[in-house]
Each structure stands twice: as structure tokens, then as C-alpha cells.
Amino acid sequence: LNNPAARAPAAAFKVVVIDDVETNLMLFSKVVAQLPETEAVTFTSSREALNWLGINEAVLIIVDQNMPELSGVEFITQLRDRGNTDTPIVMITGHADRELQRDALKRGASAFLGKPVDPVAFISLARNLIALRGARFDSMAKAEAGRSDSAALAEAIANQERTTLDTLSKIIDLRDARTGDHCRRVGLYAEAIAKKLNLSMIELATLKQASRLHDIGKIAMPDRLLYKAGRLQGDERELAKRHAADGAKMLEDFTSSLMRTAAEIARSHHERFDGSGYPHNMKGDAIPRFSRIVAVADTFSALTSRRPWREAAAVSIAVEQIERESGSGFEPRVVGAFRDAMPELLDIKAEIPDN
Amino acid sequence: MPDTPILEISRLQEIFEDDTAGIVELLESAMKTGAGYQAALRAGLAQNVLDDVMRAAHAIKGSAANVGGNEVAVVAARIEDAARAATWDGIPEDADALDAAYQRLREAVAAYRTEVS
Numbered sequence: 001l002n003n004p005a006a007r008a009p010a011a012a013f014k015v016v017v018i019d020d021v022e023t024n025l026m027l028f029s030k031v032v033a034q035l036p037e038t039e040a041v042t043f044t045s046s047r048e049a050l051n052w053l054g055i056n057e058a059v060l061i062i063v064d065q066n067m068p069e070l071s072g073v074e075f076i077t078q079l080r081d082r083g084n085t086d087t088p089i090v091m092i093t094g095h096a097d098r099e100l101q102r103d104a105l106k107r108g109a110s111a112f113l114g115k116p117v118d119p120v121a122f123i124s125l126a127r128n129l130i131a132l133r134g135a136r137f138d139s140m141a142k143a144e145a146g147r148s149d150s151a152a153l154a155e156a157i158a159n160q161e162r163t164t165l166d167t168l169s170k171i172i173d174l175r176d177a178r179t180g181d182h183c184r185r186v187g188l189y190a191e192a193i194a195k196k197l198n199l200s201m202i203e204l205a206t207l208k209q210a211s212r213l214h215d216i217g218k219i220a221m222p223d224r225l226l227y228k229a230g231r232l233q234g235d236e237r238e239l240a241k242r243h244a245a246d247g248a249k250m251l252e253d254f255t256s257s258l259m260r261t262a263a264e265i266a267r268s269h270h271e272r273f274d275g276s277g278y279p280h281n282m283k284g285d286a287i288p289r290f291s292r293i294v295a296v297a298d299t300f301s302a303l304t305s306r307r308p309w310r311e312a313a314a315v316s317i318a319v320e321q322i323e324r325e326s327g328s329g330f331e332p333r334v335v336g337a338f339r340d341a342m343p344e345l346l347d348i349k350a351e352i353p354d355n
Numbered sequence: 356m357p358d359t360p361i362l363e364i365s366r367l368q369e370i371f372e373d374d375t376a377g378i379v380e381l382l383e384s385a386m387k388t389g390a391g392y393q394a395a396l397r398a399g400l401a402q403n404v405l406d407d408v409m410r411a412a413h414a415i416k417g418s419a420a421n422v423g424g425n426e427v428a429v430v431a432a433r434i435e436d437a438a439r440a441a442t443w444d445g446i447p448e449d450a451d452a453l454d455a456a457y458q459r460l461r462e463a464v465a466a467y468r469t470e471v472s
Contacts, residue, residue, distance in 0.1 A: 023385040116420035119370045
């Protein structure tokens with residue numbers, strides 16, 4: 001016992017015993033050996049025990065109150081202050097000092113045993129404390145595993161959503177490259193306008209992604225309309241208007257928040273603030289907020305893009321038209337944000353030019 | 356002290372079971388440690404330092420009780436209690452009684468060693 005720590009076996013749960021009387025350490029070692037898979041690591045110096053516990057794991061600590069270097073209570077205080085809050089500690093007290101025990105409890109002691117230690121009482125207490133600690137660790141490990149599983153699942157779902165959205169965007173692009181570029185611009189325009197409206201980061205990301213699909217309904221349009229070199233006429237215009245409802249129908253079976261938002265934008269981005277839009281003549285705040293933003297972004301992108309039957313409008317002309325329709329076609333607050341976002345909108349326009 | 360056994364070996368047998376060599380090793384260690392505490396108590400007594408007497412008596416009480424040295428533990432407890440109460444009353448007499456009890460304990464330990472060897 002001259003070098004107590006060196007007597008600790010390599011592979012077993014460790015019970016640290018600290019007592020300045022070596023006879024007591026011998027006795028405790030023998031008692032601890034009766035616990036399953038458990039062996040004692042003994043110390044006559046509480047400071048040495050603190051150092052050992054700084055780099056090693058124990059399932060239980062037994063500490064005598066009356067020691068020359070640090071008392072049991074001082075040892076417990078220092079150990080808990082060093083961040084060891086889990087290891088149960090049994091303090092051995094030679095006399096039933098209630099005040100001392102209350103203090104020790106406050107400092108982090110788990111239980112008390114009087115001298116002479118009753119081996120049966122000790123084994124019973126030690127088993128319970130070790131089992132309790134194990135159960136707490138199991139529970140923490142399960143909670144941690146649960147958190148990891150949930151995070152991994154959420155990440156997998158987010159990845160799948162992104163892939164779905166990218167695939168649908170590609171379909172739009174392949175069906176009509178002009179519509180594909182327009183959809184990308186609208187996503188970025190909508191985000192830039194929404195930033196001026198102080199939307200949250202999550203809302204901005206959702207709006208940017210979901211609005212890329214606002215014209216997905218156009219992939220169901222007949223070729224003669226989609227690729228028509230001239231302006232749509234009469235029935236053609238009415239037929240083309242169906243793209244809003246068709247787009248919503250294409251996306252309606254998705255259950256994620258992102259795709260449901262995409263469906264909502266597809267359905268209502270042609271509604272007008274005064275109720276004169278389509279497909280449902282929705283009015284004012286009844287129009288989903290994201291759709292009110294996309295409506296402005298969509299119009300700005302459409303006006304400043306070339307069509308087979310007309311040249312692209314100058315930015316100033318497009319701005320003038322949108323401002324003119326503030327309160328009738330568009331929500332005034334969104335038009336204000338659109339004006340504020342103009343430098344960013346011009347950057348985006350330059351980034352995705354109209355081909 | 357007819358009602359207080361000098362060495363209650365059953366307590367150690369409960370812990371060590373058939374390991375009689377372990378019991379002997381523990382008892383001899385306790386005797387060696389006890390001799391040191393006895394000397395400390397006598398020094399405290401000679402120098403009239405009540406705190407030293409109290410600490411030595413406390414250590415003797417605990418270590419003797421742990422190995423089943425009940426008579427020694429009981430006498431040591433009396434000395435500790437008196438010292439805690441800040442009185443020398445009875446301490447010199449009990450110090451002598453402690454020496455005698457320790458002597459009986461050493462003899463009981465030697466007898467046990469002979470018995471199991």
C-alpha cells in the first residue's frame with residue numbers, strides 16, 4: 001500500500017477509496033472486491049486522489065472525513081468544482097455530525113456511512129449508487145443517440161427536399177430554358193425584396209427555394225402556347241392562366257413545409273392585391289405573404305426580359321409600372337421593399353442575364 | 356471489560372471469508388498503525404495538548420473498530436469524548452486502560468495467527 005494507485009488493476013470499474021489509515025484502505029479494498037467487476041484504487045492522500053480523478057474515471061468514491069491534507073468535505077468541494085459532478089461519493093464519518101453531513105450534502109456528497117463500516121450496508125449502498133450512475137449514463141446516452149438520430153433524419157430530409165426541388169427546376173429548364181432562367185431570377189429577386197421586409201433567415205431561405213417553382217405549371221402548357229413566337233390571344237391567354245392551378249396541383253401531394261409553400265406560391269403568384277387576379281381572385285392579406293412578394297419579383301423579371309414579340313423593358317420603365325400598380329396589383333409595402341432592394345436586384349439581373 | 360470482546364473476529368470473517376492470511380495481514384497492519392497513534396496520544400498527554408489527544412483517540416477508535424478491536428475502540432471513544440468536552444478528567448486513567456486494552460488485543464491477534472497458521 002506504499003504506492004496505492006499502482007495497485008489498481010487495469011480492467012475493472014474503479015472505486016476510489018481515500019483514507020489516511022492504511023488498515024482502513026486494506027479493509028475497503030477487500031469489501032470493494034465483493035462488488036461485481038469492481039476493484040479499489042486506494043489513496044492515503046486526498047490530493048493524489050484528486051489528481052488521479054482528473055484523468056481517470058471512477059464509478060464510486062469513498063472518502064473519510066478526517067484526513068490531514070484535505071478533509072472529506074474539502075475534497076468533495078474541490079472535486080465538484082473541477083467539473084466532476086457525476087461520480088457518487090460516500091463520506092465516512094466517525095461520528096454522526098448532522099451539521100457536517102448537511103454541509104457535505106450541499107457540496108456534493110451522495111451518502112454517508114459511520115465507523116466502523118458495516119460491510120453489508122456498504123455493499124448494498126455501493127451497488128445502488130453504481131447502478132444509479134449507470135442508469136443515468138444509459139439514459140443520457142440514449143437521449144444523445146436520439147438527438148443524433150433526429151438530427152441525421154432532419155438532415156436527410158432536407159437533402160432529399162433540395163434534390164427534389166433541384167430536379168423539378170431542371171425539368172422546367174429542359175422544357176423551356178427561358179422559363180428556367182426566369183424562375184431562378186424570381187427566386188433571387190424575391191429573396192432580395194424579402195430581406196428589406198425583415199423576414200427571418202428561415203423564411204428567406206424558404207421563399208428563395210420555393211419561388212423557383214412558381215411557374216412549374218407551365219410544363220403542362222401545350223407547345224403551341226409555351227413556344228409561341230407571338231403574343232397570346234383570347235383563349236390562349238385563358239389557357240395559359242391555368243399554369244397557376246396546374247403548378248399547385250403538381251406540388252400538392254408534397255407534405256414538407258418547403259414544398260407546401262412552393263405549391264402555395266405556384267397557385268397564388270398571379271393574384272392581385274385588389275382582387276382582380278387569378279385563379280381565385282384573392283384580395284389583400286388573403287393572398288399568401290410569400291405570393292405577394294413573388295408577384296412583384298415575377299413581374300419585374302418578366303418586364304425586363306425580352307419576348308419574341310417585344311424587347312425587354314428598361315429597368316426604369318419596369319419600376320415605373322410596378323409603382324403605378326402599387327395598391328392595385330401589388331401590396332404597397334412590398335413595392336416599397338422592391339424599390340429599396342433595387343441595387344441588389346440589378347446585381348441579380350446582371351448575374352442571370354436574359355438569353 | 357467483560358461485555359466488550361477484545362477481538363471480534365467474526366466481523367472480519369464476514370468480509371474476508373476464508374482468506375485467513377488476509378485477516379492476519381490486516382490485523383498486523385492495524386497493530387502497527389495503532390502503535391503510532393498510541394505514541395501520538397501519549398505525546399499529547401505529556402505535552403498537555405488536548406487537540407492532539409482528541410485526534411489520536413479518534414483515529415484509534417476508528418481503526419480499531421474497523422478490525423473488530425472493540426475494547427480498544429470503546430476506551431479510545433471515552434478519551435475522545437472527554438477531549439471534545441475540553442476536560443482532562445479521566446483521560447490519564449483511560450490512557451493507561453487503552454495501553455492495557457492494546458496489549459490484550461495484540462495477544463488476541465497473536466493467538467489468532469497461531470490458530471490459523
